[in-house]
Amino acid sequence: MTIRLYDSKSAQLREFVPLVAGQVGMYVCGPTVQSSPHIGHLRSALVYDHLRRWLTHEGFAVTLVRNVTDIDDKVLENARAAGVEQWWALAYRMEREFTDAYSALRIQPPTYEPRATACIPDMIELVRLLMKRGHAYAIPGSNGNVYFDTASWSSYGELTNQTVMVMPQIEQLDDGAPGKRDPRDFALWKAHKPEEPESASWDTSWGRGRPGWHIECSAMATKYLGTTFDIHGGGLDLRFPHHENELAQSAAAGHDFAQLWLHNGLVAVGDQKMSKSLGNSLYAAQLLESARAIVVRYFLGSAHYRSQLEFHPTALAEAKSAFERIETFLARAARVGGPLKSGKVTNEFRDAMNDDMSIPTALAALHDTVRSGNALFDAGNDKGGLTNARTALAMLDVLGLNPYAPEWAGTSSEGAATRAALDSLVTRLLASRAHAREQKDFVTSDRIRDDFASAGIIVEDTPQGAHWSIDGE
């Protein structure tokens, strides 16, 4: 049994072989906490949550590091634009929004979540190493601008197959960066500017300043996972320049770095990538108001991770119908067999997950299990139906979609008490409805059902009697 994953760097499916048997070191580019999380951030985080869960399910000890970039041009810019909030306050406020959104979707916390600002010494050390090895240079008289010397690194461009870099407007690029030797050179360290807060700068031997964009990921990945590790993940839009530069500076520092580069597809709204300038951003908060979190999670996982995922107006409603089909089956099984325990996933499911995490195919296996499970119950084969339910639960566990798992359990004791009180009342009314039905008094029985419906309670008759559920739960 092997797991195959698509490696962006070699542009092919590769068998996953961990550096250390049974262990996986995985670095995922987290957000720059400059503004609120949107649907794309959630999808990306979910992709690596799926991978982490699957690897764990297959017996690997996974160390997942996902960074928080809390010092960056945009963070300073957005804080300055708002004018009333310190940059570090903005960053932390946004970080908490991200954490909340991830939690809502039951994206498991990473093993560790380093902040860039907490790893400044590691970045300084890396820049120093690159200068020492002749792959970085400080701009004389700039009081701290340091650039990566791409001309000194012949492999530059290896990640994205960029052999010749055409830079048509040199003057524009040089505008904010006088002294750069090559337009491709990128900032490792940015000299402190008088208009920027003193708190956003750190002392170094080449001048006071702050880190450039890419250096934080190289430093944090290496700090926590070592100079070589198994998997590096991130959004497709980060491939260039971010990951290209990250790879260049790490490799030039003498590190083997990531063995496998994974890139997840983006979310499109109306065939286009979501972006602020188009005004089609869909924020996590809006998404979570539009549907139950578990339905959002189902939706975001419904396309292959490398495909672009289309968000369209009825997408969540469709996901809701599809997911509730599964939930209805589980509820049916629970009525027959009591609380259910997870069994084992099917071979079809396992093969799909091993094949570059083909979750759409895995979902097909899940739906097949649900359909045949329903058919077994219909045929009176409760034992068979329950087996299918346990199998379905195992698959749902892997996908983080098991509604009975502790991670999705309601934690409020008040909720449980309310539920019990409601159940007592509903059960009593259902008894009188059953009596009316026995008397063929369908006017009364339908009125009771309609009353429930208008209260958001759905009543369904089965051979074993009526049962109720709350709509949308």
Add this chain to the structure above:
RNA sequence: GGUGGAUUGGCCGAGAGGCGAGGCAGCGGCCUGCAAAGCCGUCCACACCGGUUCGAAUCCGGUAUCCACCUCCA
């Protein structure tokens, strides 16, 4: 211009040189007092033009359209 990717049935979305993924929506049937849920059936698709092949939606060549990155982006 450079580098990648895509084009599948009403919609979403997999897969793949011959054996109809899956979901949603629709339609028909079974079940039901009526519903709901469920099951069965139905809707037999793969941009276009050539080529290879016994056979192509799947491989090759070309065309068209679209998307992403090359500036900050998950």
